[in-house]
Amino acid sequence: MIGCSKVYSLLERFSKNETYLGLRDFSACLDKVFHICWIVFSVFLISALFLIILPSELKRSESHWFIAVCAFLTLVFLINIEYHYYASRRKKIVEKPGKPGDAFCEKCDYWKGPRTHHCRSCDRCIYKMDHHCPWIGQCVGAHNIHHFVLFLFQLLSAAILFFVLFSSFWSRFFKKNKSKSRSPATFTQYLNNWRMFIRKFTRDRSLLSILIIPGPFPDVIYEDDKSEI
Secondary structure (H helix, E strand, O other), X not given: OOOHHHHHHHHHHHHOOOOOOOHHHHHXXXXXXXXXXXXXHHHHHHXXXXXXXXXHHXXXXXXXXXXXXXXXXXXXXXXXXXXXXXHHHHOOOOOOEXXXXXXXXXXXXXXXXXXXXXXXXXXXXXXXXXXXEOOOOEEEOOOOHHHHHHHHHHHHHHHHHHHHHOHHHHHHHHHHHHHOOOOHHHHHHHHHHHHHHHHHHHHHOOHHHHHHOOOOHHHHHHHHHHHHO
């Protein structure tokens, strides 16, 4: 992921310049872009797993139970990731107004309580604010910190599980792409692989999978089908 602090360090500098009136609009637009990126990434990951990797591993693995367990564990992680992502995104922000004598927020024109900080992107004071995360479209604070931490933990765990359990697939994938050169003959073979891939997935899969699966994956599918001949 792109570091939230790096993304918003530039915004913080702009926000100090009062002539930059479109900061909040730009920040809101940036949050939407990151949200769309997350949706695209989620759709791609789930489609690649269940339409490409699992069918490929089922053809080669001697133990279908092992593949089923791997698929189940990965699915559990994906469900938890999506749940904690949207929970941290939609949790209502906790505001803790202060009382006379506490620190005064010039932006809100009001007193702010202890451990409360003003977010220029949200334009409000957030209790126990950590940072503003564009991936979830709001601040990480007392209201959603536990969901955000669990989201990061589940995401890291799923990534490790994804690459370790399906190491044989990735081994074939990287080995094949490392040995290939873009000569005319290889490029012709690459197009043939794509044609076989499209025929295969238009026959028993959704057309959407063809649009979101990157180029090198058909090579792996082609080799799996060819090995059965």
